[in-house]
Amino acid sequence: MKSFTQLDGLVVPVDRANVDTDAIIPKQFLKSIKRTGFGDFLFDEWRYHDHGEPGMDCTNRPRRTEFALNQPRYQGATILLGRENFGCGSSREHAVWALEEYGVRCMIAPSFADIFFSNSFKSGLLPIPLAAETVDRLFREVEATSGYRLAVDLAAQTVTTPSGETFRFEVDPFRKECLLNGWDDIGLTLRHADEIRAYENRRQQEAPWLFA
Amino acid sequence: MAGKTLYDKLWDAHVVRADPDGTTLLYIDRHLVHEVTSPQAFEGLKLTGRQPWRRESMVAMADHNTPTDPGFTTIADPVSRLQVETLDANARGLKLRYFPIGDQRRGIVHVVGPEQGATLPGMTIVCGDSHTSTHGAFAALAFGIGTSEVEHVMATQCLIQKKAKSMLVRVDGQLGPGVTAKDIILAIIGKIGTAGGTGYAIEFGGSAIQSLSMEGRMTICNMAIEAGARAGMVAVDDTTIEYVKGRPSAPQGDLWEQAAAAWRALHSDADAVFDQVVTLDATAIQPQVTWGTSPEMVTSVDGAVPDPAREADPIKRQSMEQALRYMGLQPNTPMTQIKLDRVFIGSCTNGRIEDLRAAAAVIKGRKVAASLKQALVVPGSGLVKQQAEAEGLDKVFTAAGFEWREQGCSMCLAMNADRLLAGEHCASTSNRNFEGRQGVGGRTHLVSPAMAAAAALAGHFVDVRRF
Ligand code: SF4
Numbered sequence: 001m002k003s004f005t006q007l008d009g010l011v012v013p014v015d016r017a018n019v020d021t022d023a024i025i026p027k028q029f030l031k032s033i034k035r036t037g038f039g040d041f042l043f044d045e046w047r048y049h050d051h052g053e054p055g056m057d058c059t060n061r062p063r064r065t066e067f068a069l070n071q072p073r074y075q076g077a078t079i080l081l082g083r084e085n086f087g088c089g090s091s092r093e094h095a096v097w098a099l100e101e102y103g104v105r106c107m108i109a110p111s112f113a114d115i116f117f118s119n120s121f122k123s124g125l126l127p128i129p130l131a132a133e134t135v136d137r138l139f140r141e142v143e144a145t146s147g148y149r150l151a152v153d154l155a156a157q158t159v160t161t162p163s164g165e166t167f168r169f170e171v172d173p174f175r176k177e178c179l180l181n182g183w184d185d186i187g188l189t190l191r192h193a194d195e196i197r198a199y200e201n202r203r204q205q206e207a208p209w210l211f212a
Numbered sequence: 213m214a215g216k217t218l219y220d221k222l223w224d225a226h227v228v229r230a231d232p233d234g235t236t237l238l239y240i241d242r243h244l245v246h247e248v249t250s251p252q253a254f255e256g257l258k259l260t261g262r263q264p265w266r267r268e269s270m271v272a273m274a275d276h277n278t279p280t281d282p283g284f285t286t287i288a289d290p291v292s293r294l295q296v297e298t299l300d301a302n303a304r305g306l307k308l309r310y311f312p313i314g315d316q317r318r319g320i321v322h323v324v325g326p327e328q329g330a331t332l333p334g335m336t337i338v339c340g341d342s343h344t345s346t347h348g349a350f351a352a353l354a355f356g357i358g359t360s361e362v363e364h365v366m367a368t369q370c371l372i373q374k375k376a377k378s379m380l381v382r383v384d385g386q387l388g389p390g391v392t393a394k395d396i397i398l399a400i401i402g403k404i405g406t407a408g409g410t411g412y413a414i415e416f417g418g419s420a421i422q423s424l425s426m427e428g429r430m431t432i433c434n435m436a437i438e439a440g441a442r443a444g445m446v447a448v449d450d451t452t453i454e455y456v457k458g459r460p461s462a463p464q465g466d467l468w469e470q471a472a473a474a475w476r477a478l479h480s481d482a483d484a485v486f487d488q489v490v491t492l493d494a495t496a497i498q499p500q501v502t503w504g505t506s507p508e509m510v511t512s513v514d515g516a517v518p519d520p521a522r523e524a525d526p527i528k529r530q531s532m533e534q535a536l537r538y539m540g541l542q543p544n545t546p547m548t549q550i551k552l553d554r555v556f557i558g559s560c561t562n563g564r565i566e567d568l569r570a571a572a573a574v575i576k577g578r579k580v581a582a583s584l585k586q587a588l589v590v591p592g593s594g595l596v597k598q599q600a601e602a603e604g605l606d607k608v609f610t611a612a613g614f615e616w617r618e619q620g621c622s623m624c625l626a627m628n629a630d631r632l633l634a635g636e637h638c639a640s641t642s643n644r645n646f647e648g649r650q651g652v653g654g655r656t657h658l659v660s661p662a663m664a665a666a667a668a669l670a671g672h673f674v675d676v677r678r679f
Contacts, residue, residue: 017531018406018506020646027627031277031291033251033298051652054291083527085407085440089646090625091342092249093358111407114442115342115356122360172374174235185360186262189368192229192237196265196370199228199239209463209471210241210335211268 002124003182007105007152009078012068013142014043019082020089021116025098029054038094039101043069069102073146081138082109086127087116096123106152108159110135121175124182126154128169154180215481217378218447219413222353222478226336228370238373240365241335244321245272245308247299248627249340253363254302264306265369271330272303273311275320276627280590280617292628319593319619322346322560326430327595329459333448333475338365343560343643345436348445349429350452351478353413355443376442377411377487380480382418385494390677392570393428394562394641394660396420396492397435398500402510404490409441412488415480416446420494426455427566434561435643438507447479501547501673502645502658504535509645511547513663513675519543538647539655540635548673550657553636555580555587555668556650557614557661559624562641563592567661568600572608574665574676580613581671587614588630590622614668626651639667 026044029037032054040058047069049062063070069077080099086109087095096119099107105125110132112120120127130138141161142148151160154176160166178185189196204211216224228237250272257264264270277292287293296313303310309330311318317328322343325331331347337354338344340362347354361371381400401408414436421429429446436444446452453472456462463471480486498512509532511518520532520543536543541550557563557571568591580587589609591597597619600606606616623630624642626649632638634653641664642649645656659667666676 016534017527020644022644022646022649026648026652027625030248030627031289031295033255033295035252035255045648045652085410088406088440089342089644091340091356091358093252093340093360096358111410113407113440114410115358119358119360122358172235173233174231174372185372186260186364186367189237189364189370189372193368195229195237196239196368200369203225203239207334207471207474209332209467212463212467 001122001182001184004105004124004126004154004179006154007078008149009105009152010074010076011079011081011142011148011150012074012077013081013139014068015083015139017083018085018088021087021092021095022089024087024095025092026052028052030092030094035097036101038098042098042102043067076103078103078105079150079152080104080107081135081142082107083135084110084132086112088113091115093119093122096120096125100125108135108138121179122185124179126152126179128152128159130159130167130169134167214485215483217480217484217486218351218415218445218478219353219378220484222334222336223375225334226353234374236373236375237370238336239370240338241269242330242337243270243365244325244337244339244344245270246276246321246339246341247274247295248276249359250302250362251295251298252359253340253366256363257366262367264366267306267308269369270308271325272299272308273318273321273324274299274313276621276625278313278620279628280620280622280630282616282618284618288629316594316598319596320560320563320621322434323563323592323596326350326426327459327593329456329462332456332462333452333478338371342437343434345442345444346430346434346560348433348436348443349426350456351445351448351475353443353445356437376413379409379412379414379441379488379490380486381414381416381490381492383416383420383492383494384418385420387420387494387497388677390662391497391499392660392662393424393431395497395500396494397432398502398507398510398658399497400492401435401439401507402500403492404439406438406506406508407440409436409439412441413443413445414439414441416444421446422449425566426451427564430564431561435507438643448475499660499663499676501663503539503541503547504532505538505645505647506535507643507645507658509535510658513547513673515547517541517543517545517547548675550637551583551672552639552667553585554632554638555584555664556590556623556638556640556642557588557664558590558592558622559642560592561643562661563590563596565596565599567641568596568605571661571665572605574662574679575612575669576608578612578669580668583671584668587668588617588623589614590617591619593619623650625649639664639673
């Protein structure tokens, strides 16, 4: 997994509440058995006029120019600004893979849906919940200022605006540690293999039907 | 000290180790696997040379991509076919418990798990699928996970978790005639919103929940995720134990007695304290219909499409306007005037035998409206299909003009060939009405099976109680 320490990135706004993972990556792309190949299809239905299918060449597809991801000023964005309940719906991790492949490393929103939130960390992406008023202000600033960037510092747990204003955010200490170091969860867990076996032995006495 | 909630009990029984900050290694008893979210996890295992920790904990089957045409033999779409074949190779290669295509027991994982007794009270159950919350109906801690976590469970039998807050949703009173579990959960989501349960594990309780069958409870827990909660659950009672008894994977003999006795403790203690309590009066719940593109955009069948102009919150107003544009609906239109193009009865929310019985009871001896392009019944599993056929329900449906299909997810998410065309309105017994969920540009209205059946006959929504 890629580590995440600091990021100074261009911000792209997706100004809708309850953005669901079907919108982030539509279902036809879930048929893939690979972990890559999703970036061009991120927000497919909002980004293109035609219907996307896996493996399609997207260079000449007709784009919806009103959608932020298609506007020249947001090209190269690495921070996505969203609204309430971002990433709700299906558990598909493909949504995170699509964001990552597109180039997003960090999402800022007032709240995130649970499964999407934890999936993000597994691919080295950082979801940052900030107060709704703060997010609202950031939306206004992003729209008013072309080339608007934010500086994210995971170790310090801060987001800093171009004018030097700093917002602190909360992040789970364990997830922070993993992200800062780029640690893979499975390797970490297997260090406790003995404890897992000890649990299984104890549990087998208490509830043998679970092991039948 | 306050007593324990059901969630506390389930959690505590599965802690392998916990760090002082609450980061917990949680043991997983049952891992359900389907074709969409597993290939990258199996590949990850292979690449790292790891073996499944406990393969007996896994049950695998394809459901999302499978065709529903009667007697199908191949999957026409090569991409879908490859995904199903990949699951087949992985499941056979690792000698997992597996229900392949052609096995009568195959179906939607969330229907098959309980049916087979692979879902048991007191278990932790995961699947790379958000509707895993369904299994919470058995007083199990069941939740959906992403593909990285699927690989993590395969490799370690554990997940790294932090405990959620607890919410009790208590629904008391007797449901009116024609009002079902689906209407209860839609009413709950309408009340607390799709983010209302975020960060919580919800326990559903109260006399209205206790009087539901296991299938009704599954419908409720299925949609806990639509209220933002990762898990929903219901305490064990006689109904639970009777349902589980005798299922193929349920414990037998002495082990059964021992298990059933232990399961009796799976309820919140009388003095347990919840972080939040929400109450609903069951007698006030009407048949529900969604009008928008999020399950919280819901109203009673005798209601009307709301007017965004009357919404004070600007963000909510914007979502409402967006939804009405997408749905092609005008504010203040009575729900009963919304014309339908298709009707879909099925999914892990409402594709069980009681759902089909409820729909068939409305339909019996009548005909689907001529204005409808399609009315589809897709049983949740092969065994549901078999049972329905044994009861003659298939005949009731086909005589009325419904198509009777093979089991699977089908038009719930339109990954196979069953889907809506742009602009079409569908009365659907599934769980999500997101933009494009049932096909690009398709317009989904979530309802109960009885309401879907009545709507199919009328060609528009009708109050099933006056039908
Ligand atoms: S029926 Fe629908 S919600 Fe249920 S598992 Fe299948 S696709 Fe998901």
